[in-house]
Amino acid sequence: MELRARDLLEAGASERASRLGAAAAVHYTQALKDLSSLLDRICQTPEQDCDIDALFTMWFLIMRYEACDSETTGASLLHLDGIRLFLRPYLRDDGQATEKKLPCVAQAMLLYTLYLDADSATGNMNSGQFCLDFLSRDAHDYISHEHLFLSVRSALPKMWGEQYPISELLDDLENYRPLRLYHLCQGSKLELLRLARSTTHGGYDDLKKLWRHVESFGDEFADILLLAKKTPSSGGKRLMWTVYAAALDFHALQILCSSLDTYNETPFKPEPSLSYIFSVATKALEEDPRQVYRFMWSLSVALSKTNQAWLSTQLAKARVLLPRFGVPGLILEQCVGLHVSNEGAQ
Structure with missing residues (x-):
């Protein structure tokens, strides 16, 4: 690829x-x-x-x-x-x-x-x-x-x-925490999709439970989220691309969770997460534009909330690599069950 x-x-x-x-x-x-x-x-x-x-x-x-x-x-x-x-x-x-x-x-x-x-x-x-x-x-x-x-x-x-080799053991240990965050985000994405597709009436309680789970592992991996934001570049370390991808997925996940909150009870404002996604993705892709395929999901979520031309350009490039990828906000709008607010969707 x-x-x-x-x-x-x-x-x-x-x-x-x-x-x-x-x-x-x-x-x-x-x-x-x-x-x-x-x-x-x-x-x-x-x-x-x-x-x-x-x-x-x-x-x-x-x-x-x-x-x-x-x-x-x-x-x-x-x-x-x-x-x-x-x-x-x-x-x-x-x-x-x-x-x-x-x-x-x-x-x-x-x-x-x-x-x-x-x-x-x-x-x-x-x-x-x-x-x-x-x-x-x-x-x-x-x-x-x-x-x-x-x-x-x-x-x-x-x-x-x-x-x-000892070097590989050390590399595995170093990679574990960002990979763990990525894994938890993957599971939560699917749980969010299940709620959006659900035809039952217990969806709101399940959404609150999911939100608490996301908040919990956000606290657990606060160091990873801070590292992605503060580091000036990858420094040639493969680890950092996992850090970037996991951190962006986490913030995109928060945005989608808040979008499904029809009662507006979630204490969350999307603007800081949108700013975070834009800042980290810009820094990472200026260093290596080929890595855009790692960020497609999070950039798509951000695009569903803002009309940033830069986001549209990056996703157009990414879809050269993954032409079957869809915009999460748009697909969730088509799901029965919980309502999704998708302001600014393209």
Whole structure:
């Protein structure tokens, strides 16, 4: 994606970008064939962890490509149905785990696939249910949204053991808090979407509960939010792009929560969060415009509240990379249930 971003964001639709797109389409077609062959092999022979790991990795990479390609709209939903069917033997009828366990890499790829579904949910009325199903599972269930995150964060040390480099261990520890904030925001986004789609009458109490949860982890990660605002640049540290993305998601989440508050009882003013999003995103994208795809969700929320030309320009660039992405404020307006105020929507 970053190769494509460099060409399309800086040089327009260049010949090289066209070649990259054509090559990606060829690889995608071959990957679909490989996926089918691998599924046949798994179904016809005794299961091996390496095959299960490869299967979930292929599913994730294929859907990652589909998220960037407007010609494959709808295909990801078929893959999600396939994953759901494949996971049935790993779950009892009552939804609890069985003796079968997904291997470590497969769990990681499943978590990343859940994130893909969550990212597309506010821009696609047909997306999000897959991730919501995992979000609703008991946190102690090893295949729940929460337990997958906790397991995956220590996957590499468990796989490599004493061979795992100290530098990587330190990097993992450094990354944990911003990743945790990002994960909590992902879950809350989906819960917010569930409330917006709900046809029951208990939505307002659930919204207050969600707001308290968001406030709680906002307090817990106040250091991350401050770091994103105060640091002058990434300093070449990969960590900072996770910090930026998580912090912007948090402020965008607050804005959407307040938008669903039809009784105006939430003690929240969107202006400081809008200013925060604009300030942090401007700083980050001046340093590296290719990273705009990380901020699409938060920038879209901000655009639904203000007519900033800069935001429109950035989202136009980002949609070169992710053409299927929708504006959260607009999609929530179409949801039945709680009313959404969406001032200034484009």
